[in-house]
Amino acid sequence: MRPLFHPSVEDVPVEAILHALSDPVRVAIFAEIVGQNCSHNCVAFSNVNQKSIPKSTLSQHFKILREAGLIRGERRGVEMYNTSRCAEIDKRFPGLIGAIVTAHNIQLADGARTTKAIKRKSVKRIAKNR
Amino acid sequence: MRPLFHPSVEDVPVEAILHALSDPVRVAIFAEIVGQNCSHNCVAFSNVNQKSIPKSTLSQHFKILREAGLIRGERRGVEMYNTSRCAEIDKRFPGLIGAIVTAHNIQLADGARTTKAIKRKSVKRIAKNR
DNA sequence: TTCAATAGTTCATAAATTCAGAACTAATGA
DNA sequence: TCATTAGTTCTGAATTTATGAACTATTGAA
Numbered sequence: 116m117r118p119l120f121h122p123s124v125e126d127v128p129v130e131a132i133l134h135a136l137s138d139p140v141r142v143a144i145f146a147e148i149v150g151q152n153c154s155h156n157c158v159a160f161s162n163v164n165q166k167s168i169p170k171s172t173l174s175q176h177f178k179i180l181r182e183a184g185l186i187r188g189e190r191r192g193v194e195m196y197n198t199s200r201c202a203e204i205d206k207r208f209p210g211l212i213g214a215i216v217t218a219h220n221i222q223l224a225d226g227a228r229t230t231k232a233i234k235r236k237s238v239k240r241i242a243k244n245r
Numbered sequence: 246m247r248p249l250f251h252p253s254v255e256d257v258p259v260e261a262i263l264h265a266l267s268d269p270v271r272v273a274i275f276a277e278i279v280g281q282n283c284s285h286n287c288v289a290f291s292n293v294n295q296k297s298i299p300k301s302t303l304s305q306h307f308k309i310l311r312e313a314g315l316i317r318g319e320r321r322g323v324e325m326y327n328t329s330r331c332a333e334i335d336k337r338f339p340g341l342i343g344a345i346v347t348a349h350n351i352q353l354a355d356g357a358r359t360t361k362a363i364k365r366k367s368v369k370r371i372a373k374n375r
Numbered sequence: 376t377t378c379a380a381t382a383g384t385t386c387a388t389a390a391a392t393t394c395a396g397a398a399c400t401a402a403t404g405a
Numbered sequence: 406t407c408a409t410t411a412g413t414t415c416t417g418a419a420t421t422t423a424t425g426a427a428c429t430a431t432t433g434a435a
Contacts, residue, residue, distance in 0.1 A: 125355075129348045134267035137260050169424050174384055193382050193431045208348035210340060218259045218338035225255075299395050304413055323402045323411050 119181060119188050124203045127184040129211070132204070135183035136215055140168060141176050145185055146219045149199045149212070185212075249311060249318050254333045257314040259341070262334070265313035266345055270298060271306050275315055276349045279329045279342070315342075 136142045168176075177197065180186045184204060189196045201212050266272045298306075307327065310316045314334060319326045331342050 128269075129345070129352050130267050130269050130272065132348075133263045133272075133345065137264035137267050139258075139260050142260065142263075170383070171385085171424055171426090172422090174382095175423075178384090190383090190430090193380095195383070208344070208351060210344040211348045214338070214340040214344040215259070215263070218262075218341045221338060222259050300412070301395055301397090301414080302393090304411095305393080305395095308413090320402090320412090323409090325412070 119190075121187055122182060122184050124184050124200070124207050127204075129208065131183045132185065132208075132211070135179050135185055138176070138179075141180055142215070142219050144176060145180055145199070146216050148186060148197055149201060149216050249320075251317055252312060252314050254314050254330070254337050257334075259338065261313045262315065262338075262341070265309050265315055268306070268309075270303075271310055272345070272349050274306060275310055275329070276346050278316060278327055279331060279346050 136145060177186070177188060177195070181188050184200055186197050187200055189198075199212075204212055266275060307316070307318060307325070311318050314330055316327050317330055319328075329342075334342055
C-alpha cells in the first residue's frame with residue numbers, strides 16, 4: 116500500500132482548510148483529534164453524531180482532512196494513527212484552527228437548538244422556507 | 246421583489262460559515278467587505294481574481310454569504326448595499342471571522358506560489374499527482 | 376506456511392451541488 | 406412610456422460527494 120500523501124502546509128490554501136472543516140462529520144472528527152491531542156483510528160469514529168457512517172465514506176473524510184494538511188495519518192500495524200498538524204498550521208495561519216475548534220465546541224455546548232441545523236442542508240431549508 | 250432573507254446568527258451553524266468562506270471568490274468578496282467595513286455592490290466584484298464572473302454566479306455567491314449570516318444586503322435604489330455582520334458573529338464565535346480574514350490576507354501576501362493553488366480543484370490535482 | 380479477521384482503500388455509479396446562460400423583475404432617469 | 410442598469414430566478418450541464426462492492430495489507434492463530 117503506497118504511503119499516504121501529506122502536503123506541506125505552505126501548499127495548502129485556506130480555502131482547502133475551510134472546505135475540509137465545513138462538513139459536520141469532519142469537524143467533529145478533527146475536533147476530537149485536536150482535543151485529545153492524540154491518535155484515533157478510523158473505526159473509532161464510525162458513529163460520530165449518533166449516525167453510523169459507512170467506512171468508505173469515513174475513509175474519504177480522513178483523506179480530505181489529510182490533504183488539507185489538518186492531520187497526519189500513520190499506519191500502525193493494521194490500523195491508522197491520526198494526529199493533528201495544528202502546530203504547523205498555526206505558524207502559517209495563527210489562531211485559525213483554534214478559533215474554528217472553539218466555535219465548534221461552542222456550538223456543541225449550545226445543544227439542542229443547533230443540533231437540528233447542524234447539516235448544511237438544513238440551513239438551506241431554513242432559508243428557503245423563510 | 247421580496248425582501249432578502251437574513252438568518253439570525255444563532256441559527257447559523259459554523260459549518261455554514263466555513264462552507265461559505267471555502268470558496269476563493271466568496272472569501273475574496275467577504276474580505277473586501279470586511280476590510281472596507283462598508284458597502285459594495287455586486288458588479289463591483291465582477292472581476293475578482295482577474296476573472297470575469299457571470300452575474301448569475303455572483304448573485305449566488307452573495308446569497309450564500311448572506312444565508313451564512315456573514316453579510317447583510319440592502320437594496321439601495323437599483324443596486325445592492327452589502328455590509329458585514331462581523332460584530333454579531335464575533336459575539337457568538339469569538340475570533341473566528343478575524344482569524345479567517347487574516348489567513349486569507351496572509352495567503353494573498355504570500356503571492357505567486359499560492360495563487361496557483363488557490364482553487365480547491367488545484368489542491369486535489371496536486372494531491373493526485375503526488 | 377496458510378487462513379480468517381480486521382482496518383482501510385479504491386472503484387463505479389447514484390445522488391446532490393454548483394455553474395452559467397437566458398429569461399425575468401425592479402428601480403431609475405430620460 | 407421606454408431604455409438602462411442591477412440583480413434574481415430558472416434550467417440543464419458539469420462537478421462533487423456518498424456509498425456499496427470488491428480489493429489490499431497486516432496480524433494472529435492453527
